[in-house]
Amino acid sequence: MSVRPLRPARWASAPILTLPALALLAACSGGGAAGGGGSPGDPATGPDGAESYTLDLEGKEERVDDIGTVYDEVYGGKPMPGALAPTTGTATFNGAVSFGSQVKDPDLVAALAVTVDFGTAGVTGSMWDFHDRAGHVAGGSVALTGEVPEESPSSVVLGGQGLLDWGPEQIYLRIDMTGDLYGAKADWLYGQGVATLTTDGVEETYTATLGGDNDRVD
Incomplete structure (x- = not known):
């Protein structure tokens, strides 16, 4: 059986942040999607700035x-x-x-x-x-x-x-x-x-x- 990975979403070219990096980003930006990276369980932003998915x-x-x-x-x-x-x-x-x-x-x-x-x-x-x-x-x-x-x-x-x-x-x-x-x-x-x-x-x-x-x- 051929098993293929999920098709990358439109924002997949952006780097994936680790949990420590997300925590640091939230601390610097005040947290949440407005800071540009989000945090686990909160809305994250795609390249157009829209809240498009949740990262957990x-x-x-x-x-x-x-x-x-x-x-x-x-x-x-x-x-x-x-x-x-x-x-x-x-x-x-x-x-x-x-x-x-x-x-x-x-x-x-x-x-x-x-x-x-x-x-x-x-x-x-x-x-x-x-x-x-x-x-x-x-x-x-x-x-x-x-x-x-x-x-x-x-x-x-x-x-x-x-x-x-x-x-x-x-x-x-x-x-x-x-x-x-x-x-x-x-x-x-x-x-x-x-x-x-x-x-x-x-x-x-x-x-x-x-x-x-x-x-x-x-």
């Missing part, structure tokens, strides 16, 4: 840590055998989705929550808080739905679609993933799939990796 490097790193932690837990292990999968109750997995060929160095990353109802075999979830490689944040979220396959009770299939608002650009995202349960008590959900991002009629395909911790079991 710390938030991006938190999402990368979320997926990286699950990756480290399941790496080299085997999924839970189907015979040991829960048949009643629900489990909620909180984590992240990484887009690109490198799980811990993604082109795009988003927060993830997936709830599995083992009694009904239903799966629901959501992705939000999307960050690109530089830390720019997109508005919007993607609702996910799916099921626990009857022939594979220790896995889930899920997918969804939605519109992401990236300042001057809107990106349509469609994603389909398969995840497996890991751990003696279904401690983690981890898997991969394919995501298609469409901007101005141009489609780009990414490997999507999902990972979540089982935060609650009823």
Whole structure:
């Protein structure tokens, strides 16, 4: 599968400031977009001076840590055998989705929550808080739905679609993933799939990796 990086936004030629540099700039300018660079979580300015996107490097790193932690837990292990999968109750997995060929160095990353109802075999979830490689944040979220396959009770299939608002650009995202349960008590959900991002009629395909911790079991 060919995985291409996100198309650079119109301001991508400008240098990306590190957190210390942003803090120094805010201190010198009084902070905020009026100073020309912004700060994590505040509107940042493009080359035309318009508030066109939000920069949140710390938030991006938190999402990368979320997926990286699950990756480290399941790496080299085997999924839970189907015979040991829960048949009643629900489990909620909180984590992240990484887009690109490198799980811990993604082109795009988003927060993830997936709830599995083992009694009904239903799966629901959501992705939000999307960050690109530089830390720019997109508005919007993607609702996910799916099921626990009857022939594979220790896995889930899920997918969804939605519109992401990236300042001057809107990106349509469609994603389909398969995840497996890991751990003696279904401690983690981890898997991969394919995501298609469409901007101005141009489609780009990414490997999507999902990972979540089982935060609650009823």
